[in-house]
Amino acid sequence: MNAPELTEDERLGLYLRNTDTGAEWWRVTVADRPQTYRLEHGVETAQGNASVDIDLVVDEENLLAKLKKWHREGFVFEARGASPQADAQQRAAFMPALQRAAAARRNAGSAGEAFGASPTDAASAPTGHSVRIGEIEVPCGVPGPLVPRVNPAYLFSERFNDIVEDIVENKRVMLIGHTGAGKTSLIEQVAARAQHGVVRSNMNGQTTVGDFVGFWTVKGGETLWVDGVLPTAMREGLWLIVDEIDFAEPSILAALTAVLEPHGRLTLKEKGNEVVAPHPAFRLFATANAVGAMSQFRHLYQGANLMNEAFLDRWRVYLLDYLSPAEEADVLVRTLAPHMTPTLAATLAAIAADCRAAFAREDLSSAFSTRRLLDWAELMLRTGDPERAAGPAIYAKVSPEDATLIRGIIRHHIAPAG
Template identity: 80%
Template sequence: MNVPELTEDENLGLYQRATENGAEWWRVSVADRPENYRLEHGVDDSNGTGSVDIDLVVDAENLRAKLKKWRREGFAIDTPDAADEAGAAKRVAFMPELQRVAALASAAKRHSQVEGAGAGETVRIGRVDVPCGVDNPLVPRINPAYLFSERFNDIVEDIVENRRVMLIGHTGAGKTSLIEQVAARSHHGVLRSNMNGQTTVGDFVGFWTVKGGETIWVDGVLPTAMREGLWLIVDEIDFAEPSILAALTAVLEPHGRLVLKEKGNEIVAPHPAFRLFATANAVGAMSQFRHLYQGANLMNEAFLDRWRVYMLDYLTPAEEADVLMRTLAPHMTRALATTLAAIAADCRAAFAREDLSSAFSTRRLLDWAELMLRTGDPERAAGPAIYAKVSPEDAALIRGIVRHHIAPAA
């Protein structure tokens, strides 16, 4: 994208984009030195409050590079046209009208759910009633300490509506566990297919084999899930082979059918309970982190447009502290949990800055905390739970973060 020569009128101002945590912004103003610019960064929470967390001065060339980067990341300069009164009136009127029709749509959906309540049992997850399946060995175990955040409600509603849901985010952000815990509470069996570079289209769709002198067809995970009404999670779909993605494309529509060409063009129709999910680390809004996930493939917009794509970040420190307390009750106290959650948050910030090459999952944090309660020693517990799993350089940095939050025992 070509960026014009910098002028105060065109490039000074506030650049904003919406995120799950609030409005992220950069403010550009003139610095004290000639031909230099001051850049301030912050994130406003849901109450519209926030503070400056980055404050720096750059020259004109660096600002041009920043402007290109911000445009790629979805930032737009806030330039309301006060002279356009008709346009302003339309903007003001849009939200009340949207809220009115959204309330009507929600009421109609609730009425439809009440009329169909006799069709089967449901379970309340968040603020959504999810139809229950039939217990079978593939139903995941319920994690009673799992925290269903308010931001998960739209995802759960999409599951009920049989949308194709893709969850993107860093390793350990809880993408797969969210789907599994919804399935656990609603008694739906789950199949997982990990695109680890060794998964073939035969594993995924099916293949012919010889057994007892007879040639038989063996269904892969996709037709198995479709026939039996299971939930299929395609983990790390950005590592999948093109032939697997081609097979998936046929069933991405809510009632899409699979054609088994190798089996005489047999058509597999989806069971009503069948659901299809995918997880990815470096797709769409996460593409900027592709270099952290070597081997991840590009995915075109036509493929992504067939999914509802949600970006999942790690739990907030307050949420993670709650999970620690619920999982390790009654021994985990609020003070301990708050400190451990802050350490995890600092490690993730270091990973985002690329100071750390390994992510810090909630699973890793829980393992460390559990071992810490057993040993009474954070450093000793961190050995098998953290340090032995990462490079010496990462271990040294994490050890420094831990010591910043936890003073050595007297």
């Protein structure tokens, strides 16, 4: 707001700023005498009411000074003729209206009605059955060899509900977070319960665009086309997880871009421009360690590529952190019951949390996954010796320097046997 350059019409209206107690406003209108202006001031109450507590008339010079002062104080021009009472009512009505709309959407009975998703997306399972995962009904697929095994102790946190609903609605989901945070296992456990086959493609530097899209080969004197993992998943209605996508070659990312829209098709140029349409059950996922909100940790993941916002905007990107100590203790008890007690589990979860904090500080060069913690705990229950169990479960998997630091963390939490 550059006050001296405003016309009279542009000066008239409502100026607002939010405060800790509500919305504060000034309203500018024309006064009775020429070249004078009426200024009214008010603050919205907790109940959404707005009453005038200052009412004065100023000349043009004073108005310009006021406009500059309001600009410095963070007031924003709203609209000519706006009503403070109407504005307060509109703000107060937003959350109730949003909650009603969300409830109506939940009660619609079919995820396919949401956001223009087609019925074939929501009803991708030919069986017509569904399974409840968290708060979301997920249509079931067909049992097969590619369906992951169910981990009955897997904990579906409430924070996963949005991700599961995105899967039902056929959104492209990217999960970012540190190694061992459970990005891939979340997708696999949803698929396991809903009976959908999963294929994974790890962008470890050895996966080529031919492996991903397809290639020609000679077999028995005959030239044959072999589908890569992407067209295979699209044709057969599998769930494809592109692991560590921030290590993928540009040619692979280019192939992916064509199918990032929910109904996007893949053109196999090497096969005479054959078009592969996605099966209704096809879902596409990616995981990454050093993308978006995780970019600050790129130095911990040598070789990770920068990904531009245009590419990321084609995904729903969720940041997955490690389980909280309370959640991880719950997983330990559920997985290793009845021998794993809540007291033992709480101590082990605290050790894992301290190791992860050391990793974030770069004191440790290796992450501490829930899988590693479970393996250590299981072996510990068998041997009765935390140090002995840590040998094959932890120490042998890390550098000597990391092993020394982890051993110190363990001894901080577990006193040696008397």
